[in-house]
Amino acid sequence: MKTAFFLVALSLFSLSAQAQSWNVDAVHSNVVFAVDHMVVSEVQGTFKIFDGKMNATKPDMTDASIEFNIDVPSISTDNDMRDKHLKSDDFFNAEKFPKIHFKSTKMVKTGDNSYKLTGMLTIRDVAKEVTFDVHYGGEAKNPYGKIIRGFKADLTINRFDYNLQWSKLTELGGAVVGKDVRIHCNLEMVKS
Numbered sequence: 184m185k186t187a188f189f190l191v192a193l194s195l196f197s198l199s200a201q202a203q204s205w206n207v208d209a210v211h212s213n214v215v216f217a218v219d220h221m222v223v224s225e226v227q228g229t230f231k232i233f234d235g236k237m238n239a240t241k242p243d244m245t246d247a248s249i250e251f252n253i254d255v256p257s258i259s260t261d262n263d264m265r266d267k268h269l270k271s272d273d274f275f276n277a278e279k280f281p282k283i284h285f286k287s288t289k290m291v292k293t294g295d296n297s298y299k300l301t302g303m304l305t306i307r308d309v310a311k312e313v314t315f316d317v318h319y320g321g322e323a324k325n326p327y328g329k330i331i332r333g334f335k336a337d338l339t340i341n342r343f344d345y346n347l348q349w350s351k352l353t354e355l356g357g358a359v360v361g362k363d364v365r366i367h368c369n370l371e372m373v374k375s
């Protein structure tokens with residue numbers, strides 16, 4: 184009986200020892216978004232403060248569990264007036280809803296270095312399932328001896344789905360601010 188218990192305990196220890204944790208290195212990462220402006224051009228912005236983590240036991244990361252948080256007040260479009268408007272209740276209401284949150288539900292490998300990452304994205308008080316297209320850039324060792332992995336993740340959302348409702352029309356009837364928001368994340372993750 185003791186031998187069986189020991190073998191089970193050893194096998195559980197072995198499984199947990201294989202789990203790997205990774206944290207976003209914000210210094211070498213960015214979160215960029217773009218939206219159409221006046222129909223004919225595009226405005227880009229970034230979020231300056233964010234964090235994320237990934238846990239996985241499988242080498243191909245298909246069992247990865249990922250969480251990501253963005254600090255809404257850190258939004259920047261290089262225009263103070265526009266940034267203030269984006270933080271208002273017309274858009275994010277940063278005072279009441281200071282965080283954008285993503286929590287994964289599955290990661291499916293679709294090619295040698297490509298994945299579909301599905302999970303719940305919460306903006307303001309709305310949570311919806313989304314799927315990112317993810318490109319895995321590979322693994323390396325940084326100058327400090329830490330193991331790192333690189334990822335690029337892309338997603339397009341309809342801002343109206345998340346109660347980012349402000350809308351005005353141009354003289355010709357086009358939207359001043361487009362409904363589709365294109366999100367691009369460049370993420371470098373460091374093994375804990």
